[in-house]
Amino acid sequence: MSGVRIAVVGAGIAGLSTAVNIQRNIPSARVTVMADRFLTDTTSDGAAGIFRPSFEKIKADETLVRQWVSDSWKHFDCLWRSEEAREAGIGSVTMYQLFDKEPLYPLFKEFVYDFREMTDRDMKRFHGNFKMGLACTTLTTESRKYLPWLTDRFKENGGVVKIQRVNDFSELIGDYDIVVNCTSLSSKTLAGDNLVYSVRGHLLRVKAPWVKHAVYDHVTGAYIIPCFDTVVLGGTRQKDNYSLEIDPEDTKRIWEKCCRLQPNIKKAEIAWEWVGLRPHRSPPRVEKEMMKFGDKELKVVHNYGQGANGITLSWGCAKHAAKLVQELIPYIHSKL
Amino acid sequence: MKKKICVIGAGVIGISTARLLQETLPSCDVTIIAEKFSPHTTGDVSAGVWKPHALGDTPVELQSKWSGNTFEHLLKVCMGSEASLAGIQLLSGYLLFQDYTEDPSWSNQMLRFCHMTPRELAQFPGYRHGWFIITIKVECRRYLPWMLNKFKSMGGAVLQRKIHSFEEISADYDIIVNCSGLGSYELAKDKTMQPIRGQVIRVRAPWITTMGCDDATKAGREPYVFPGSEPPGLNPQSEYHYKVRKVYIYPGMDGVVLGGTHDYGDWNTEPDPTDTKRIWEGCCKLFPSLKHAEILEVNVGHRPGRPSVRLEKEIVTSGGKAIKIVHNYGHGGGGVTLHWGCAQEAVQMVKEWVEPCVTSRL
Numbered sequence: 001m002s003g004v005r006i007a008v009v010g011a012g013i014a015g016l017s018t019a020v021n022i023q024r025n026i027p028s029a030r031v032t033v034m035a036d037r038f039l040t041d042t043t044s045d046g047a048a049g050i051f052r053p054s055f056e057k058i059k060a061d062e063t064l065v066r067q068w069v070s071d072s073w074k075h076f077d078c079l080w081r082s083e084e085a086r087e088a089g090i091g092s093v094t095m096y097q098l099f100d101k102e103p104l105y106p107l108f109k110e111f112v113y114d115f116r117e118m119t120d121r122d123m124k125r126f127h128g129n130f131k132m133g134l135a136c137t138t139l140t141t142e143s144r145k146y147l148p149w150l151t152d153r154f155k156e157n158g159g160v161v162k163i164q165r166v167n168d169f170s171e172l173i174g175d176y177d178i179v180v181n182c183t184s185l186s187s188k189t190l191a192g193d194n195l196v197y198s199v200r201g202h203l204l205r206v207k208a209p210w211v212k213h214a215v216y217d218h219v220t221g222a223y224i225i226p227c228f229d230t231v232v233l234g235g236t237r238q239k240d241n242y243s244l245e246i247d248p249e250d251t252k253r254i255w256e257k258c259c260r261l262q263p264n265i266k267k268a269e270i271a272w273e274w275v276g277l278r279p280h281r282s283p284p285r286v287e288k289e290m291m292k293f294g295d296k297e298l299k300v301v302h303n304y305g306q307g308a309n310g311i312t313l314s315w316g317c318a319k320h321a322a323k324l325v326q327e328l329i330p331y332i333h334s335k336l
Numbered sequence: 337m338k339k340k341i342c343v344i345g346a347g348v349i350g351i352s353t354a355r356l357l358q359e360t361l362p363s364c365d366v367t368i369i370a371e372k373f374s375p376h377t378t379g380d381v382s383a384g385v386w387k388p389h390a391l392g393d394t395p396v397e398l399q400s401k402w403s404g405n406t407f408e409h410l411l412k413v414c415m416g417s418e419a420s421l422a423g424i425q426l427l428s429g430y431l432l433f434q435d436y437t438e439d440p441s442w443s444n445q446m447l448r449f450c451h452m453t454p455r456e457l458a459q460f461p462g463y464r465h466g467w468f469i470i471t472i473k474v475e476c477r478r479y480l481p482w483m484l485n486k487f488k489s490m491g492g493a494v495l496q497r498k499i500h501s502f503e504e505i506s507a508d509y510d511i512i513v514n515c516s517g518l519g520s521y522e523l524a525k526d527k528t529m530q531p532i533r534g535q536v537i538r539v540r541a542p543w544i545t546t547m548g549c550d551d552a553t554k555a556g557r558e559p560y561v562f563p564g565s566e567p568p569g570l571n572p573q574s575e576y577h578y579k580v581r582k583v584y585i586y587p588g589m590d591g592v593v594l595g596g597t598h599d600y601g602d603w604n605t606e607p608d609p610t611d612t613k614r615i616w617e618g619c620c621k622l623f624p625s626l627k628h629a630e631i632l633e634v635n636v637g638h639r640p641g642r643p644s645v646r647l648e649k650e651i652v653t654s655g656g657k658a659i660k661i662v663h664n665y666g667h668g669g670g671g672v673t674l675h676w677g678c679a680q681e682a683v684q685m686v687k688e689w690v691e692p693c694v695t696s697r698l
Contacts, residue, residue, distance in 0.1 A: 264417060
């Protein structure tokens with residue numbers, strides 16, 4: 001099928017990843033990414049992007065999640081080992097997770113490197129009442145490098161980027177054969193979906209080049225993750241909070257709990273602060289829909305709602321969405 | 337009356353010994369006298385990675401005690417609020433071997449030690465075996481000034497001066513602690529000492545967060561006579577000199593250190609462009625993204641090589657007077673790795689002289 005016209009609405013990590021996957025699967029497709037926000041204005045901008053799929057938050061069919069995680073890991077791992085790692089913003093980091101009770105062994109243990117239980121000596125280094133710890137070497141993805149990298153890949157394969165705000169998908173009927181919805185929280189209105197909601201995250205980016213390892217305190221919610229040139233301190237999980245304003249009380253709370261967990265953070269200088277709205281949905285939505293607008297129809301593939309796992313699952317979900325797009329192609333021109 | 341102790345040398349050995357002396361023997365006045373201070377000491381050139389290597393004839397149990405105590409000390413500072421001032425950080429990465437290599441005796445002293453999996457080894461063609469480790473890296477350019485500031489703030493005195501003989505200062509001090517490193521070749525007339533020349537390149541490459549090291553243990557020694565390798569003014573015995581070439585990449589908080597050379601018996605202080613080229617190419621082969629790195633400096637340092645670490649008391653008589661000396665030098669490439677443990681032992685020896693009734697052993 002030559003020249004099928006595909007509009008990917010949303011230029012965050014989901015949109016760009018899906019657009020690139022579609023190009024790879026269907027080289028003859030004409031793909032346009034359209035959005036009103038790009039790069040640093042998208043949801044993943046400040047996120048640490050550490051590969052740590054939290055299964056308990058994903059709440060979807062286990063086989064499906066496993067496939068998303070597996071495909072994503074293969075992609076990031078392959079990138080990390082390649083010469084493109086630096087440009088794409090992929091790094092590796094030792095990650096410690098601390099618990100006050102027996103945790104469920106996470107889904108990702110078979111993918112990451114050197115997954116193990118922490119020794120007492122290892123755990124004693126951190127301040128808190130921890131009964132158990134898990135450690136591994138995993139990957140991080142710096143959005144400020146990765147999104148531009150994805151955009152370059154998209155454009156060099158003939159992709160077109162349009163600055164356009166879509167207020168209703170019906171606007172796209174006639175100009176596009178398939179619409180891919182990667183609009184995150186905007187899907188509340190664009191797709192009439194009340195299952196997706198915001199989980200607000202606030203984090204600090206600090207200069208602390210002496211901090212080389214990531215640590216999660218599952219008791220207080222504090223986390224410290226070294227990224228490309230800054231260290232992320234977090235975090236907050238405020239359900240149904242849509243404010244992008246920085247609350248100095250949150251700043252103070254995050255700073256204090258991170259300093260208590262690992263005092264060597266105390267001399268760090270804050271470089272910038274950021275608030276992101278995780279688009280949470282149980283389950284994340286990756287599926288086809290025939291949307292009806294009066295007597296007209298639009299073939300839509302949804303790919304949104306990965307919440308806290310947006311970066312981690314981005315490639316696996318994008319691959320899945322691109323496959324769904326491919327499945328829709330034989331049905332183009334069969335209905336008017 | 338207060339006992340006066342002089343520590344000769346302001347490298348990692350001298351300053352840590354002086355600091356521990358201050359803390360352990362508050363009844364004594366401690367003075368550091370040195371010709372060179374950071375950033376001109378041997379440690380300032382080095383990557384400062386905690387990684388024991390066989391130190392000749394020094395008994396393994398002793399080395400193990402010193403290195404273990406040093407690691408625990410550094411780990412505490414590393415997690416504490418002064419970590420950045422002290423320049424201490426954790427470092428993860430790979431030690432690579434072409435053939436299977438036995439686990440070292442110090443494997444459980446690090447925070448993590450395990451064999452690399454085939455998946456991890458696949459990233460490094462040509463290497464059939466490897467270790468993944470989590471160890472500690474010390475940025476001496478921060479660590480030495482940090483310790484020296486603490487030393488001064490606790491009342492320690494510091495003098496900048498080159499000492500040519502112990503007699504020069506024996507009248508002013510009750511006990512001398514000799515931490516002069518390679519300087520002991522002249523100062524202690526110790527001809528068993530040998531410089532082990534190390535050349536390194538410091539680069540800016542913040543995307544490199546993992547270390548990589550090929551100790552080339554099987555590559556062997558290459559006999560070599562270094563032109564002009566005699567130290568000026570002295571007449572050394574002709575020696576069998578040799579080079580051991582290694583490749584290592586140690587990312588730190590102030591840049592990535594690429595190395596290196598181990599040129600036994602080479603006193604040359606100038607960077608050698610052939611070494612620079614070989615180090616650069618070897619490191620880029622291991623971590624190809626290094627080719628985007630910005631070169632900051634090329635430095636040369638001389639590890640104070642000795643058949644074994646000299647950590648012992650000595651009494652030298654001069655003009656009828658007995659000069660009490662505790663020697664703490666000759667740590668070769670293990671200065672950072674061993675410093676705190678050795679300092680503890682040196683301080684114990686000084687203590688035996690200062691408080692003989694309390695600490696003398698039967």
